[in-house]
Amino acid sequence: MSQKRPEAESGRSEAESGQPDRTSDPAHTTTSAARFAAFASSRGRYYAVFLAVFCAVLIISNISATKVIGFGPIVTDGGASLFPIAYILGDVISEVYGFKAARKAVITGFALQILATFVFWLVLISPPGPGYENQDAFAAVLGFYPRIVAASLVGYFVGQLLNSWVLVAVKKRMGESKLWVRLLTSTGVGEFVDTLLFCIIAFAGVIPGLDFLNYIIVGFVYKVAVEIIFLPVTYRVIKLVKRHEPSYELDEARA
DSSP: OOOOOHHHHHTOOHHHHTSOOOTTOHHHHHHHHHHTOOBOOTTSSSHHHHHHHHHHHHHHHHHHTTSEEEETTEEEEGGGGTHHHHHHHHHHHHHHHOHHHHHHHHHHHHHHHHHHHHHHHHHHHSOOOTTOOOHHHHHHHHTSHHHHHHHHHHHHHHHHHHHHHHHHHHHHHHTTSOHHHHHHHHHHHHHHHHHHHHHHHHHBTTBOHHHHHHHHHHHHHHHHHHHHHTHHHHHHHHHHHHHHOTTOBOOGGGO
16 A cells, blocks of 8 residues: 655654654654665566666676776776675665565565576586687686685675665665665675675685785675766666665565
8 A cells, every 4th residue: 555755754743743752752753764765566667677787797797707807906896886786775675665576676686696607517517519619718717706706705695685675674774764874884794795605705816915905895896896986876866766766665475
């Protein structure tokens, strides 16, 4: 059943309602904030678009991550250029559609990752045809891909679910206000766990010594920095989707 939106409810004055203003009551404020946590249905107009882009970013990032890149003292991988966008998309999905919808996106993305790994493995073990001379190069790049996927499956599954869970939990507590707090808090938690698990599983023993520690620190700082830089864009996208998503309404059951 559709209910009033947060802005409509919060706009009622004491004179209009005929009831005393209870916003100074901390218990009432907390209850009201939780009540005003709105979410859209995953059957909504734009969820499928975000899901498709999310999965594409995830697969492209993991293929790109098979190459280690060095910019002077900075060590990273090819996936770093695009992968933070997956977290931004995860934030949009979590904020607008709720935790269950975000969890569905994560599971769908990883199912496609497993499919991609299986296809690459089949192609890798298939005998090269006449005139094809790049079998060793193909194996050198995509032969490493299963380890990248394993690292991504563990790191991103845990990190992204934590990211979504923290964002939704903060939203239920604080309501629609202070979006930047839940975006940065959830990203900090999710990205830290994701980066740590991914780096250990994917590149432990591959990147030596202090370079490996450099790789972990740079990866985490870079991903959070991208989130901060793109915060105005994330704000704008979330605002537009909420405004044009017909199913965005007060419904705690969807969270």
